Amino acid sequence: MNLIENIKEALRSVKSNLLRTVLTGLIIAIGITSLVGMLTAIDGMKAQIEESFSGFGANNFDVKSKNLQGRQVTTDGVTQKTYPPISYREAMSFKDEYQSRGTLTVFTSFTGAAEIKQGSKKTNPNSRILGGDANYFMIKGVKIDKGRNFSHAEVEFGNNVCIVGTEIVNVLFDKNEDPLNQYISFYGNRYTIIGIMEEQGSSMGGSGADRMVVIPLENAKRLDRRGTFRYTITASGADPGKLEYEMGHATGIMRKVRQDRIGDEDSFEITQSQSLGESLEEVAGFLRIGGFGIGFITLLGAAIGLMNIMMVSVTERTREIGIRKALGATPLRIRQQFLIEAIVICLIGGILGVILGIGIGNIVANLVGPGGFLIPWLWMIVSFVICIIVGLLSGFFPAYKASKLDPIESLRYE
Structure with missing residues (x-):
């Protein structure tokens, strides 16, 4: 089983457990929403204040x-x-x-x-x-x-x-x-x-x-x-x-x-007069640090929840893992499959979280003062990178546990 086939198999597994995938993805989505939402709101309010200061020149x-x-x-x-x-x-x-x-x-x-x-x-x-x-x-x-x-x-x-x-x-x-x-x-x-x-x-x-x-x-x-x-x-x-x-x-x-x-x-x-903008950027920097910290704590809870779900998945699919090993799947391929599943779930949650975060962040920013619609490309990229990292960290231990299962004992598991 090569890597491409392993990725396809991991995607089929995610699709076959769609409800569990969606619910688990929602855990990640909440964390990404809080992160992207706060950072988008901060950038949106900063842009509006800078626009109000633009008359200074x-x-x-x-x-x-x-x-x-x-x-x-x-x-x-x-x-x-x-x-x-x-x-x-x-x-x-x-x-x-x-x-x-x-x-x-x-x-x-x-x-x-x-x-x-x-x-x-x-x-x-x-x-x-x-x-x-x-x-x-x-x-x-x-x-x-x-x-x-x-x-x-x-x-x-x-x-x-x-x-x-x-x-x-x-x-x-x-x-x-x-x-x-x-x-x-x-x-x-x-x-x-x-x-x-x-x-x-x-x-x-x-x-x-x-x-x-x-x-x-x-x-x-x-x-x-x-x-x-x-x-x-x-x-x-x-x-x-x-x-x-x-x-x-x-x-x-x-x-x-x-x-x-x-x-x-x-x-x-x-x-x-431009020092006003510099002071504003300094304040916005502190707000971003605070927002990132709160979002990180939320994502930490989401990562623990994802790890728990993946551990349950390994237990439920013990017999399937035994069959794959009996057919020649190496521990590396088993680890890859579970890691890919964890990353896919995180990315699904990340996409939903980014969409919700951008929407909520712009709504909050516009409640403070009327302004345009801000798309935070930087925070979108950062959030997807974080999703991949969370997926790797959350899926590593379950994947490692799955790769170490004895094929004979796995085949006898009911």
């Missing part, structure tokens, strides 16, 4: 305050030097010098716990107030769904106008009421709504764009009566391939504006 970088005064940071027992925050004057001076090289926006987020009022209605005290310019929405990838952006005159003179998030609109206005050109108030000032941002969704319960109110930067400056607001600059270089050069040039401009002495470290920090 790969050629954006932030210039912001560093080690602010009043916040003592200690590293290895050494207290780091603190620096004053970037002021409005410094931010605008940087803007005047850099804007000839690329687009940038200056903004300040001065509270995340404001209460917005409209008539007798008011929001919870968890709204975020941000001062920005007309470039803020373009560079930050926030779309204005209704209404318009700030005009040049509104930015220059700091008019009492605002662009609000959808959650604020839903709380303060009725469904059939148009919020555009209506008034809202906070901090004792009344503002006219000129635009509504596209719904973004909030992450981890935080105040996202849906709970945000954006007012002109000059208007926000007037609210800074104590001079404590922190201003951040997000710049977009003209050429993504020269981002490091652009960041170096921005460093030189800001050091000049901040009057940092030669030899002293920067009194500010410049970070590449």
